[in-house]
Amino acid sequence: MATREKTNGDGAAPTDVPADIKFGEIKHDLPDKGTCETVLSKMMLIRRFEERAGEMYAKAKIGGFLHLCIGEEATVVGGTQALRETDYLMSTYREHGQALARGTDPKVVMAELFGRVTGCSKGRGGSMHLFDWDKRFLGGYGIVGGSLPLSAGVALANDYLETEDVIVSMMGDGATNQGTFGETMNLAALWKLPVVFVIINNQFGMGTALHRHSAVTDLSIKSEGFGVPGTRCDGMDVLDVHSVVTDALRCAREERRPQLVEAVTYRYRGHSMADPEEYRTKEEVEEWRARDPIKAFSDRLVAEGVMSEEDVERFDAEAIATVDEAVKFADESPFPDLDSLYDDIYVFDSDVPAWWTVDERSPHVHRGEHERESGEVPHRLAEQGAAYAGVERRARPRDEDKDEGEGEPEDDG
Amino acid sequence: MPTMRYREALNQALREEMHEDERVFLMGEDVGVFQGAFKVTAGLLEEFGEKRVRDTPISENTIVGMGVGSAMIGLRPVVELMTINFSLLAMDQIVNHAAAIRYMFGGQVKVPLVVRMPQGAGHQLGPTHSHSFEAFYLHVPGLLVAAPSTPADAKGLLKASIRDDNPVIFIEHETLYGQRGEVPENGGPMRFGEAAIRREGDDVTIIGISRMAITAEKAAAKLADEHDIEAEVIDPRTLRPLDLDTILESVQKTNRAVIVEEGWPHGGVGANLAALIQEQAFDDLDAPVQRVTGADVPMPYSKPLEQAAFPHEEHVVQAALATFRDL
Numbered sequence: 001m002a003t004r005e006k007t008n009g010d011g012a013a014p015t016d017v018p019a020d021i022k023f024g025e026i027k028h029d030l031p032d033k034g035t036c037e038t039v040l041s042k043m044m045l046i047r048r049f050e051e052r053a054g055e056m057y058a059k060a061k062i063g064g065f066l067h068l069c070i071g072e073e074a075t076v077v078g079g080t081q082a083l084r085e086t087d088y089l090m091s092t093y094r095e096h097g098q099a100l101a102r103g104t105d106p107k108v109v110m111a112e113l114f115g116r117v118t119g120c121s122k123g124r125g126g127s128m129h130l131f132d133w134d135k136r137f138l139g140g141y142g143i144v145g146g147s148l149p150l151s152a153g154v155a156l157a158n159d160y161l162e163t164e165d166v167i168v169s170m171m172g173d174g175a176t177n178q179g180t181f182g183e184t185m186n187l188a189a190l191w192k193l194p195v196v197f198v199i200i201n202n203q204f205g206m207g208t209a210l211h212r213h214s215a216v217t218d219l220s221i222k223s224e225g226f227g228v229p230g231t232r233c234d235g236m237d238v239l240d241v242h243s244v245v246t247d248a249l250r251c252a253r254e255e256r257r258p259q260l261v262e263a264v265t266y267r268y269r270g271h272s273m274a275d276p277e278e279y280r281t282k283e284e285v286e287e288w289r290a291r292d293p294i295k296a297f298s299d300r301l302v303a304e305g306v307m308s309e310e311d312v313e314r315f316d317a318e319a320i321a322t323v324d325e326a327v328k329f330a331d332e333s334p335f336p337d338l339d340s341l342y343d344d345i346y347v348f349d350s351d352v353p354a355w356w357t358v359d360e361r362s363p364h365v366h367r368g369e370h371e372r373e374s375g376e377v378p379h380r381l382a383e384q385g386a387a388y389a390g391v392e393r394r395a396r397p398r399d400e401d402k403d404e405g406e407g408e409p410e411d412d413g
Numbered sequence: 414m415p416t417m418r419y420r421e422a423l424n425q426a427l428r429e430e431m432h433e434d435e436r437v438f439l440m441g442e443d444v445g446v447f448q449g450a451f452k453v454t455a456g457l458l459e460e461f462g463e464k465r466v467r468d469t470p471i472s473e474n475t476i477v478g479m480g481v482g483s484a485m486i487g488l489r490p491v492v493e494l495m496t497i498n499f500s501l502l503a504m505d506q507i508v509n510h511a512a513a514i515r516y517m518f519g520g521q522v523k524v525p526l527v528v529r530m531p532q533g534a535g536h537q538l539g540p541t542h543s544h545s546f547e548a549f550y551l552h553v554p555g556l557l558v559a560a561p562s563t564p565a566d567a568k569g570l571l572k573a574s575i576r577d578d579n580p581v582i583f584i585e586h587e588t589l590y591g592q593r594g595e596v597p598e599n600g601g602p603m604r605f606g607e608a609a610i611r612r613e614g615d616d617v618t619i620i621g622i623s624r625m626a627i628t629a630e631k632a633a634a635k636l637a638d639e640h641d642i643e644a645e646v647i648d649p650r651t652l653r654p655l656d657l658d659t660i661l662e663s664v665q666k667t668n669r670a671v672i673v674e675e676g677w678p679h680g681g682v683g684a685n686l687a688a689l690i691q692e693q694a695f696d697d698l699d700a701p702v703q704r705v706t707g708a709d710v711p712m713p714y715s716k717p718l719e720q721a722a723f724p725h726e727e728h729v730v731q732a733a734l735a736t737f738r739d740l
Contacts (some may be wrong), residue, residue, distance in 0.1 A: 088486075122519030131518035138485065139518060143509050149475040150510060153482020153490075160438070160464065160488060183475035190470070344520035345555050347578035352557065352605065352654060 018218065021234045021264055023291050026300070028239040036306050037315070039081060039238055043073040043294045044319040046097040049106060050269075052323045053096065053113055053127075057273045061331065062113045066127050067094040071268035074293035075200045077101050078241025079168060079263070082249055088136045088158075088167040090151045093128035094200075095140035098170065102137040104130070110326035116333035123336045124344075138167075144205075145171065145178025148197070152184045155193035159256070166194045166253045168245070174205025176222050177214060185260070189227030192256040196248045197223065199260065201235065202267035207279045220262040228260050235265030236291045265293075414595040422564035422596050423453045423529075423585065426571035427491065431461055434489060437575055438465040440476055441493030441529075450495045451531060451590050477503035477528060481510045481580075484526040489575060497532035497546045497584065504549075511580040512555030527574045531585040533624055533675055534723045538587075540711035543719070545676035547622060550582040551652045551685065557605060558653040560584040562626040564594035566650050569603030576602055586624045606654035610663070614643030617669040617733050620660060621648055622682050625673040625705075625724060632673075632729035644733060652682060660686070661694050668699040669736035675723050678706040700736040705729050 017023070030036055050068040057066045069076060076097035080089060083102075091098040099109050104120055112119030113127050121131050128142040138154060141147035151169030158165045175181060176199060188195050199220075205213045216222055220230030233244040241263050248259035266288035270277050298312045346352045417425070431437045443450055445458040445468040458466040469476045473494055480490040494500045500507070511524050534543040550558045557579050561567040567585065574581040611626060612633050621629030626648035633644035645663045649655055664670050670690055672683035683704035690702050708722040 120519075121517060121521075124519050125517045129517045131521055133518075133521040138522075139514075141510075143505060146478070146505060146509060149478020149506060150482035150485070152475070153479035153484070154486055155482075156479055157483035157486045157488045160483070180475055180478065183470070183472035184478075186470055187472065187475055187479065191467075345516050346557075347515070347523045349578060352577075352579060 018232065018264055021232065023234060023236055024296070027234065027237060028243055030239070030300070030304060030306060033306055035081075036301055039077055039242075040294070040298055040301065040312075041315050041319065042077045042081075042101050043238065043297065044316050045106065045322060046073045046076060046100050047294055048316070048319040048323045049096060049100060049109070049326070052327060053110070054269070054273060056110075056113070056327065062127065063115065064126050064128075065093075065272045065274070066113070067272050068269045069094050069097045069267070071288065071292070072200055072202055072235070072265045073097060074238035074297070075198070075235045075241050075263040075265050076170075078238040079170065079198050079245045079261075081238075081242050082245040083168060084165075086136065086163075086165050087249075088138055088151075088154055088165060089170070090138045090147045090154070090167060091140050091170045092144070092147065092172055092175070093140050093142045094172065095130055095170075096127065098140070099130045099132060099135075099137055102132065102135045104132040104135055104137060106322055106326040107329040108132075110323075110330040111333050114330040114333070115335060116330055117336040117340075118329070118333040122340075122344075145175040145180040147171070148175065148178075148180045148184040151195055151197075152188050152193055155188065155195035155258070156191065158194055159191070164253055166196060166249050168196045168198055168249070170198045170200055172205065173199060173201040173203065173210055173219055174208075174213060175199075176219050177205070181222070182226060185223045185226035185228045185258075188258040193258050194252045194256060195258045196245060196252050197228065197258070197260040198245060199262045201262050201264050203265075204267060204271065204279070206271045207275065207277075209279065218262075220260065223260040228258050230260035230262060232262045232264065235263035236288075236293045236296065238293060238297055266291075414597055416593050416595050417564055418590065419564045419567050419585070419592050419594070420451060420453050420455075420590040422568035422594075423571055424455060424457070425596075426568045426575070427454065427457060428460065430572055430575040431457070431465060434575075436487060437489045437491065438467065439491050439493065440467045440469055440480060442469055442471055442476075442495050444468060444493050449493065451585075451587070453529075453585075453590070454493065473499050473502035474506055477526075478506040478510065480526045480528070481506055481514065481524055484524045484580075485514065485522045489525050489527075491527045491529060491575060494528060494530040496538075496542045496587075497530045498541050498544055500528065500530050500546070503528070507550075507556070507580075507582070508553055512553045516555060523578045524580045525578045526580045527571075527583055528581070529571075529583045529585060531587045531590070533586045533588055534707070534712050534719055535588040537714055537716060537719055538712075539714040543587075543712035545623065545674065545707060545723075547584055547652055547674070548676050548681045548685070550584070551682060552680075555580065556653060557581045557651065558584065559605065559651045560586075560623040561650055562586070562589065562621070562623055562648055564592065565596045565600070566603065566609070566648075568596055569600055570605070570650065573602035573605060577605070584623060589624055589627075592627075603650075605651045606656050607650065608656035608659040609648045609650055610659065611646040611648050612644065614645040614667070616642045616667055617644045617671060617736055618660065618663040618667045619644050619646050619671045619673060619729060619733060620686060621646060622652070622672075622674040622676075625675055628724060628726050629671075629673050629729055632726040632733065635726055635730050636733055640730070640734065642733065642737075655686075655689075657689055657693070660690070664690055664694045665697045668697055669733075670698070671703040671705065671729065671732045671736065673705040673724055673729050673732075675707050678704065678709055681706055700738075703732040703735055705732045 080101040
């Protein structure tokens, strides 16, 4: 068997390392000690959380797909630290980090991955669909590029309601090839919407390297023709991401000029846990690991005397302990009740008094959360694995009228 | 009672709801300066301004997606798509997001969005502007689907759609925009899930979807005149939720059912409804449920071909007669 050379396809250069980004170079002064500690502990929490999630996936505690953001922590934390509490955030399906960075309890994030009712989306969404209304984290989305119009809609509403709130809309490099990318950039610029798009360029759209999926590999210029100016930053440097996103937020908030930021980073792990990584070399991964955003930041904190090596180790131990607790919480949490299968599909009101009014096959069967009298029937249905309607014959108003009426037996011919 | 055209009734509903609630706004291709491709939004830009009547670029998926996003944080958008065929470009946002978001995020948000669009053949607009796709949207849990056939229903149901907290697919019909009908003065929102009995009869139940409710009424008149058959004509008005009770009551009385729709036969509204009827009223049926549908072809342009590709009253008459054939 011929050994296949691991290149990015055509034998050309491996992943592009943009010459305009000086990785490893100090670009910004450190912020105050408290901020440094927050930033470091958030990045460490994300790293440890993701590692542990990978282990839990291997142990089959987590199902489906699992997309880890290890290596990309600086983009997530740098970007979200620039937000006000009242600002909004939307993300892709690689969004555990975003939820954690936004302040969602690691317990409910892990519980969501475990499919438990205590999860932040009640076990309905899973890894790709985390959501936390209270933290204004408006979701992970499983369709590449699908959340871009949604985020522009949120920006439209913020503008319409005359708030100062901005939304940061995070996407991967692959999303820039979707139709929604161009459509959304155009509308955001046309309507002067308060939105900042952040491309987390981790060099791969699944297993397809950037230069094999995008004719233009400087993604920061892809939006410019639509009227959204772009800026590139070092996605391995949390301070650089923070600085560039902060400027972009100011433009969007104060001047109603939407902005795009490309944060150049790298995904250490595969696209998902089911990725043999045939498309890149170990050497390439090692090259990027040498720029590790957490190590680079903590080394600098020690070098500049903000904290000691012991402090760094203590932060890491705290992150591990937090993740331990999250796993314990998730593992001990119950799965959702089968009776809840039909909950929250509709908002019930006078038009839709209950679920059975919408699925007409199943009167009095799956009633939905506000109408449920007994869990018995929906439970049975859920156990059968589908909404089998034949369990109960519909009670017809006419039959009931007759029963209550003259009691005349029906002539069946 | 005043009479007005279907498009005027829709216009009134939009105007009234925009006066009622500041959060209601319109978005769509040429809804403003151009006054709407079918003039449904005529005068609204002038009355409410550019903030609330927004001309959009031709970007259906993103327009609908922005509607979803703005609805998630409290607005009540009404998005117009120029034809139901164009809604296929927005299928991602409608199915993956509008319908699913409340469920997949565990009930944390709602999506009070209305997407209006006309469907139907008859204007020789050919294979990319003339289809009838109620069945696509009927398929999706999380959506409500309305398909009014009269000006009064158009107004009442559009008002209800705008006030409802669920995403609504509101299906209008191109050939109905100019039709006149009585519309109650100061009429409020109608209820979803309440069918209209357009004509009473004891012999056969004819269920007409969207414009086909009108075709069914014409067929019923012919059945009475020429065949001495009294058909009961039911217009479900909304397909999700569906007023199955009214349909079953009628079938229990007539023992025969004909379903008329303009869309394609396979996996259509009629296929679904026939299944519901046989599940719930098998013992009441004296004949197989008949379906009258559009032809199983992309809609052709040429007039005679187009006319042959969607149901007319003679097809409905034949189908009704077929339910008596084997007796």
